Amino acid sequence: MRPEPALLRAPLPERPEIHQIVLPTPWDVGPVQVYLIEQEPLTLVDTGVRTPESRAALAGALDALGYGLEDVRRVLLTHFHGDHLGQAATLRRAAPGLEVWCHEDDADMCETFSAARDENIEGTDRLFRDFGVPAELRARQRALREGFAKQDPLCDPSPIDRRLRDGETVPFKDFSLQVIHAPGHTAGHCLYHEPGSGALLTGDHLMGNAVPYTDNYLVDAPPDPADPLRRPARFRGLPLYLEGLRALRRQRFRMLLPAHGGVMERPARAIDDALLFYEVRIQRTRRALRGRAAARGWASAWELWEELFPKADPVTQMRTRMYMVIGALDLLEQQGLVETRWAADGSLEHRPRA
Numbered sequence: 001m002r003p004e005p006a007l008l009r010a011p012l013p014e015r016p017e018i019h020q021i022v023l024p025t026p027w028d029v030g031p032v033q034v035y036l037i038e039q040e041p042l043t044l045v046d047t048g049v050r051t052p053e054s055r056a057a058l059a060g061a062l063d064a065l066g067y068g069l070e071d072v073r074r075v076l077l078t079h080f081h082g083d084h085l086g087q088a089a090t091l092r093r094a095a096p097g098l099e100v101w102c103h104e105d106d107a108d109m110c111e112t113f114s115a116a117r118d119e120n121i122e123g124t125d126r127l128f129r130d131f132g133v134p135a136e137l138r139a140r141q142r143a144l145r146e147g148f149a150k151q152d153p154l155c156d157p158s159p160i161d162r163r164l165r166d167g168e169t170v171p172f173k174d175f176s177l178q179v180i181h182a183p184g185h186t187a188g189h190c191l192y193h194e195p196g197s198g199a200l201l202t203g204d205h206l207m208g209n210a211v212p213y214t215d216n217y218l219v220d221a222p223p224d225p226a227d228p229l230r231r232p233a234r235f236r237g238l239p240l241y242l243e244g245l246r247a248l249r250r251q252r253f254r255m256l257l258p259a260h261g262g263v264m265e266r267p268a269r270a271i272d273d274a275l276l277f278y279e280v281r282i283q284r285t286r287r288a289l290r291g292r293a294a295a296r297g298w299a300s301a302w303e304l305w306e307e308l309f310p311k312a313d314p315v316t317q318m319r320t321r322m323y324m325v326i327g328a329l330d331l332l333e334q335q336g337l338v339e340t341r342w343a344a345d346g347s348l349e350h351r352p353r354a
């Protein structure tokens with residue numbers, strides 16, 4: 001039996017060429033929403049995971065609109081994660097000549113994607129060591145990640161035909177989309193804006209059912225010479241993410257079309273909610289640090305994690321929450337509210353600035 005096409009036609013009447021297609025994933029994130037832009041060239045924004053179910057759902061929705069997989073001419077990616085990039089290579093094979101476009105900062109990940117690269121076991125281990133995660137827990141974290149790295153990531157790498165930058169235009173016959181670089185969830189996450197209708201395709205930057213985690217990873221570059229601690233160079237997702245949200249808040253949009261959680265008809269409210277979500281967590285981190293510092297002087301990010309998430313599993317629920325704590329410390333440090341030093345054991349520790 002053919003699966004029901006999960007298709008929401010023209011959610012925004014002002015721009016009826018944009019359709020939402022809901023594709024299943026076997027992951028906790030739930031289904032992913034991709035968008036068909038029914039204009040020349042026929043374009044898909046994000047692609048879903050590479051599973052038979054996802055492919056059938058995509059084919060079914062395209063069929064309901066009068067197209068086949070082979071008719072798609074261009075794929076625009078919001079970022080490199082598997083539920084977005086997953087079927088880009090499948091589409092390329094179905095439609096020779098199809099182009100895949102993505103922000104330049106996520107393009108290498110798209111081209112070299114693999115489960116092992118996605119898990120980044122060594123880099124993540126080094127990051128957690130720097131932020132005070134005990135060796136025994138890091139070993140368990142490694143074992144978990146090694147298991148994930150052996151599983152099928154449901155995503156194939158794809159060549160990127162065009163590397164986009166902030167402010168660029170993605171042309172169609174009758175209108176164009178503007179690229180808004182919005183790093184945080186990934187370094188090259190981008191949004192696509194159609195100014196005429198006020199439609200904003202938000203990927204995972206703003207979602208209807210969650211707020212994204214923001215990434216943190218060591219980058220292959222020398223430490224910042226301005227950093228007296230000479231810490232390894234690192235992507236700091238949370239400050240960038242919040243900066244991006246504030247910039248969006250200064251614009252007017254009519255509707256947000258996210259990759260998860262329906263459509264959002266109150267853009268300003270959605271942005272405020274995401275800002276508040278992190279503001280609450282940053283303040284909690286600050287309070288936990290004050291409490292720790294009053295008792296002991298300095299605290300590691302890991303000690304704050306334990307205090308903030310007493311019920312979370314320290315292996316399976318560790319990573320993204322740790323990114324939150326690290327991100328909050330990055331932000332507080334940027335604001336001059338926290339100071340950091342290397343402890344005797346070679347990890348970083350923090351205290352509120354007096």
Ligand SMILES: [Zn+2]
Nearest residue numbers: 079081185204
């Ligand atoms: Zn994502």
